[in-house]
Amino acid sequence: MLVGFLMLLLFQLAGELIVVVLGMPVPGPVVGMVLLLMCLIAKGDVPESLRIPSEALLKHLALLFVPAGVGLMTHFSLLKADWLAILLALIVSTGLTIVVTALILNPSAKKLHQLERES
Amino acid sequence: MEFWAFFSAKPLLWLIVTIVTFIVTSWLNRRLGGTPLLHPVLVSLSLIIVFLLLTGTSYETYFEGAQFIHFLLGPATVALAVPLFDHFERVKKMLLPLLLACMAGAVTAAASAILVAQAFDASLGTLLSIAPKSVTSAIAIGIAEKLGGYPSLASGLVLITGAIGCVLAPPIYRILNVTDEAVKGFTLGVSAHGMGTAYAFEYGLMAGAFGGLAMGMTGAFTAFMLPVLVPLLGIG
Structure with a gap:
């Protein structure tokens, strides 16, 4: 669980770094997501330690939109x-x-x- | 009153208010049969805004607490790769028509929204915030930030788009004679992101799976497509 969450953060960091270095007008986490997808395709399966925190986050994804939404x-x-x-x-x-x-x-x-x- | 003055300035209070409001509105939405028009996010943010206005609390003060939830959008966006990978493995052979439909849908969504809003004299900030409206809020908030729109306006427009998509899809399917579950689900995912995907599950598991796939694909594609499309339309 903790290792998987760290993996998500590290892929996000990698995404943010790439975006800054290349000056891309794309959100860093999206680049992180594409990187993670490529790694998963290369590996062929999703490690359990990554699946647990990912599914926990996505299960409550809607809640995460509220703080920005209140900015309306x-x-x-x-x-x-x-x-x-x-x-x-x-x-x-x-x-x-x-x-x-x-x-x-x-x-x-x-x-x-x-x-x-x-x- | 002293109690209020103390706690209203603490991040903890606004963190709790956000989570409690969301739990209550989610429960209410389930009881009301899951209607997209009373989506828990839409109801939550309306209630919290009213509460903040009544108590004279600024958005900045609220966000000091809510930022801990907001921060998780980053890792959650990265986590979208997991369901995307699951679906991807299953539909590898059909990737070309799916990609084509996703790309055409994503360009149509952004371009037509910008052009219609422009025709009705919307301001630049509105145009840049409306561009990512068909994409899951997790990604749309990031896109609006990068384009120079308003992330909070974008996330609100995304939710309204989701509700509109769930209302418009069934009659359009009848008119176009779309009967296949996979097509219905994928189309809902492209046009109405996570809310469309949730709605697609009512057509069946297959529709839901294709909705999830479409949501991830459209989000990733739109993030790379909009920085090219927006200058082409002469704005930004």
């Missing part, structure tokens, strides 16, 4: 000015995203289904 209270004037633009943008783009993704994937539906059955 500092943006009331912005929300007041832009609420209509925001609402329309969210509805239109979310609808479009669903249509585009579903239309591209639908022709592969049968194959996906078979694959999932096999495993």
Whole structure:
């Protein structure tokens, strides 16, 4: 558990370092996640010590969004000015995203289904 | 009153308030059948904001306690690699259509949100905060920070997007005649991140698994895609 948590922190650190050194406009933890994924693919399985803290964190992922979300209270004037633009943008783009993704994937539906059955 | 003056200045109080509020709203949401419109995060942050305003507490004071929770977003984002790896092993052979759908969906989500908001004269800060709205908050908060948007606005917009996605998906599936569970789940993960994934589990385990895969893939792809797309759209 502790070793696994340390691994997560070290991959995050590696991600943050790479982002700073290369001057990439990408969040460090995302780079850390990609690095960890590549290591897991190379290794072929997830060590139990890593799986336990990872699943514990992800199980409560929603809680972790609350502190940043409360920061909305500092943006009331912005929300007041832009609420209509925001609402329309969210509805239109979310609808479009669903249509585009579903239309591209639908022709592969049968194959996906078979694959999932096999495993 | 002295008690309040003492504890309201301590990080511990706001840490406890955050966790207690979340536990209560999660319990309430389960009792109400898990509706995405009353998502525990949305309800929690509304209640906490009202509480802070009523007690005249600044966000800075609140965050001194809440930062201990906020900090865990970093390792949690790295941890997304674990379920991603689990799903990845299973769908290796079908990676190409999945990647294609994820990339097209992610670009559509960001570009159309920015263009519509721009057409209605939204400010630059809003545009940069709306760009990562289809991505899980863990990643969207980081993206908004990097782009120069407002991380807290971004995380709020992500949650609203999640609720909208769960409401819009079923009628769109009916119109487009999408019946396959895997396609339904993956599409929900691309368009509505973790909330879509949670919703996808109602279609079945397979839909949920594809939702989780889509959420991770879309998050990682969007983090690298937006720094390229945003200048292309002439903002930022």
